Amino acid sequence: MNDMKQIFKVTPLLSKTKRSYCPGCTHGVIHRLVCEVIDELDQFEKTIIVVPVGCSTLAIHYFEMDTVQAAHGRAPAVATGMKRAMPSKTIFTYQGDGDLASIGTAEIVHAATRGERITTIFVNNGIYGMTGGQMAPTTLEGWKTETSPYGRNLKKEGNPIRMCEMLSQLNGPAFIARTSVHTPANIVKTKKAIRTAFKAQINDLGFSLVEILSTCPTNWGMNPVDSLKRIENETMNYYPLGEFKKVEGL
Amino acid sequence: MSKQREILQGAEACVKGAIKAGIGFFAGYPITPSTEIAELLSTELAKEEKIFIQMEDEIASITAIIGASLAGKKSMTATSGPGFSLMQEGLGYATIAEVPIVVVNVQRGGPSTGLPTKVSQGDVMQSKWGTHGDHPVIVLSPCSVQELYEMTIQAFNLAEKYRNPVVILTTETIVHMREKVEIDPFETVDIFNRILPSINPGDTYLPYGKFSDDVPIMGNIGDGYGTSVTGLVHMENGFQSADYEVADRLVRRIHRKIEKHTSDLFDIEILNPDAETMFISYGVASRTVKSLIYTNHPEIGLVRPKTLFPIDPIKIQQATKNAKRIVVSELNLGQYYFEMQRILPHKKVHLIEKIGGELISPNEMLRRIEELHD
Numbered sequence: 364m365n366d367m368k369q370i371f372k373v374t375p376l377l378s379k380t381k382r383s384y385c386p387g388c389t390h391g392v393i394h395r396l397v398c399e400v401i402d403e404l405d406q407f408e409k410t411i412i413v414v415p416v417g418c419s420t421l422a423i424h425y426f427e428m429d430t431v432q433a434a435h436g437r438a439p440a441v442a443t444g445m446k447r448a449m450p451s452k453t454i455f456t457y458q459g460d461g462d463l464a465s466i467g468t469a470e471i472v473h474a475a476t477r478g479e480r481i482t483t484i485f486v487n488n489g490i491y492g493m494t495g496g497q498m499a500p501t502t503l504e505g506w507k508t509e510t511s512p513y514g515r516n517l518k519k520e521g522n523p524i525r526m527c528e529m530l531s532q533l534n535g536p537a538f539i540a541r542t543s544v545h546t547p548a549n550i551v552k553t554k555k556a557i558r559t560a561f562k563a564q565i566n567d568l569g570f571s572l573v574e575i576l577s578t579c580p581t582n583w584g585m586n587p588v589d590s591l592k593r594i595e596n597e598t599m600n601y602y603p604l605g606e607f608k609k610v611e612g613l
Numbered sequence: 614m615s616k617q618r619e620i621l622q623g624a625e626a627c628v629k630g631a632i633k634a635g636i637g638f639f640a641g642y643p644i645t646p647s648t649e650i651a652e653l654l655s656t657e658l659a660k661e662e663k664i665f666i667q668m669e670d671e672i673a674s675i676t677a678i679i680g681a682s683l684a685g686k687k688s689m690t691a692t693s694g695p696g697f698s699l700m701q702e703g704l705g706y707a708t709i710a711e712v713p714i715v716v717v718n719v720q721r722g723g724p725s726t727g728l729p730t731k732v733s734q735g736d737v738m739q740s741k742w743g744t745h746g747d748h749p750v751i752v753l754s755p756c757s758v759q760e761l762y763e764m765t766i767q768a769f770n771l772a773e774k775y776r777n778p779v780v781i782l783t784t785e786t787i788v789h790m791r792e793k794v795e796i797d798p799f800e801t802v803d804i805f806n807r808i809l810p811s812i813n814p815g816d817t818y819l820p821y822g823k824f825s826d827d828v829p830i831m832g833n834i835g836d837g838y839g840t841s842v843t844g845l846v847h848m849e850n851g852f853q854s855a856d857y858e859v860a861d862r863l864v865r866r867i868h869r870k871i872e873k874h875t876s877d878l879f880d881i882e883i884l885n886p887d888a889e890t891m892f893i894s895y896g897v898a899s900r901t902v903k904s905l906i907y908t909n910h911p912e913i914g915l916v917r918p919k920t921l922f923p924i925d926p927i928k929i930q931q932a933t934k935n936a937k938r939i940v941v942s943e944l945n946l947g948q949y950y951f952e953m954q955r956i957l958p959h960k961k962v963h964l965i966e967k968i969g970g971e972l973i974s975p976n977e978m979l980r981r982i983e984e985l986h987d
């Protein structure tokens with residue numbers, strides 16, 4: 364045994380608490396990636412997570428660090444206050460699409476344009492998971508939800524919002540990228556993007572955000588495998604993956 | 614045709630009431646435990662070619678219904694605690710601009726995100742005083758699914774009549790439970806529509822210059838009268854003014870239009886009027902008292918305000934004048950109790966309260982009555 368090399372270990376930043384996420388939900392994978400990056404960048408002792416109102420409110424139990432659960436949509440404002448008061452800490456928000464792209468649009472846009480030295484992990488599953496499957500600002504055309512029972516109609520419900528494209532127009536962000544977790548290769552790429560985002564903060568380069576295309580099998584009414592396929596076949600067509608902004612030095 | 618009986622969930626009853634009252638526009642943002650109202654309306658309003666829109670948050674939701682109401686549509690939103698907090702801006706605006714709106718607040722445990730799925734009556738004082746400045750408000754408190762249906766119709770009527778926000782202050786339990794409701798699609802329910810000016814477009818017209826019982830006879834915006842609306846203190850022509858007399862006159866008139874109808878508006882139910890112990894209890898909390906009364910407790914009586922605000926002190930004083938003991942029971946730390954103490958200064962008023970997201974059971978109530986010291 365002694366001559367075997369350890370190539371993988373569970374990061375100590377993830378708690379052993381039983382998860383309450385639904386089977387096939389990708390919140391869990393994203394939690395692991397974030398914790399691994401923080402661990403690998405040696406930020407363990409310094410990092411504070413701000414969680415939203417949404418299914419990931421429960422993340423306060425799963426991250427072994429100080430946690431603040433903000434009011435719905437306000438995580439970037441709480442993070443701003445903490446980061447300005449404690450510039451040496453590494454502070455990130457973890458937000459859903461309803462939280463970030465609907466009620467919290469003002470907060471995220473202004474944190475980004477101010478160039479707040481915070482990082483945002485933006486989990487886009489195209490629906491309000493926590494409240495039981497209502498239309499989100501990111502819900503795609505034709506998707507049936509509890510509040511778009513006839514399918515999202517662009518004339519009535521308007522267009523889904525592309526946050527990365529919008530935020531990358533601002534001067535404050537140092538790094539803006541969209542990734543997905545629907546295949547192992549994409550999970551690896553997501554981890555890389557999360558690492559770059561935290562580096563932008565640690566190196567004092569500006570605001571950083573990674574949008575991660577995610578699933579909600581429960582409220583999509585699909586099994587986990589079909590949900591992953593839906594990302595490939597539908598979500599990614601409207602939300603292209605890639606880096607939208609990356610300043611020099613990253 | 615005989616009355617039609619249905620088993621309905623509170624949210625369904627609220628939606629049926631809104632449709633009966635003539636709702637033309639709903640804007641809202643999902644929040645437990647009010648979301649079912651929005652979800653049902655998203656299906657129902659589309660069928661009737663009326664407007665349903667999900668907005669980006671609660672501030673936008675209440676503001677959108679203000680816009681639609683100015684355009685002449687009967688408008689409503691539904692929310693719960695955290696959303697109600699955000700709506701305070703809109704409530705103040707609708708008050709000073711005199712825009713009829715109906716706001717359903719399905720109370721849950723607070724403060725803040727609090728107890729999202731549990732019952733509470735913690736927003737009583739917020740519904741009266743949540744928005745800044747002196748302002749009147751009409752707050753209705755249903756204690757059953759039937760009453761939620763009826764009060765939703767009533768709320769639209771009162772909003773249109775007084776051109777003032779009306780809050781339906783209900784709770785998680787009432788909106789989620791299923792009860793027998795009597796609804797007859799053919800019955801004639803009185804429906805009130807706002808009074809509109811009868812002058813010809815082009816004639817002299819002041820949106821805040823002509824009144825029916827202190828309520829301005831305003832045209833709908835865009836009707837060709839030349840209507841100007843603002844959240845600032847304004848003159849009769851609707852334009853801003855910082856003049857002392859204008860401001861004083863406006864805010865006093867807005868109060869007067871509601872206050873002078875206090876005794877009509879303040880509706881109460883009284884059970885066992887001669888009982889020794891008179892409870893003052895409203896909404897879901899009053900059901901515990903009722904269940905004792907219905908299970909052979911002649912010593913217990915109930916005064917149940919169906920309207921929480923405006924309060925008519927005389928009605929409360931009369932209904933409790935012979936009681937040996939007065940007990941306020943509510944699911945907060947005594948918000949209405951303090952109001953009752955204020956209007957019953959010569960009586961000892963007791964409080965049996967509960968917070969934490971649970972109802973008071975009849976047995977617990979009996980025990981807590983025993984523990985009272987007169």
Ligand SMILES: Cc1ncc(C[n+]2csc(CCOP(=O)(O)OP(=O)(O)O)c2C)c(N)n1
Pocket residue numbers: 415416417418419435458459460461462463486488490491492493494499579642643644645671695696699726
């Ligand atoms: C002011 C306010 N409005 C509404 C809510 C209700 N609410 C809780 S979570 C949520 C949406 C969550 O959706 P999303 O951000 O997409 O996260 P997910 O659950 O899908 O991960 C809403 C509307 C609230 N808590 N506060």
Ligand code: SF4
Pocket residue numbers: 383384385387388389390418488492493578579580581582
């Ligand atoms: S409701 Fe959707 S987002 Fe929430 S835990 Fe379940 S699958 Fe995940």
Ligand SMILES: [Mg+2]
Pocket residue numbers: 459460461486487488489490491492499
């Ligand atoms: Mg979501």
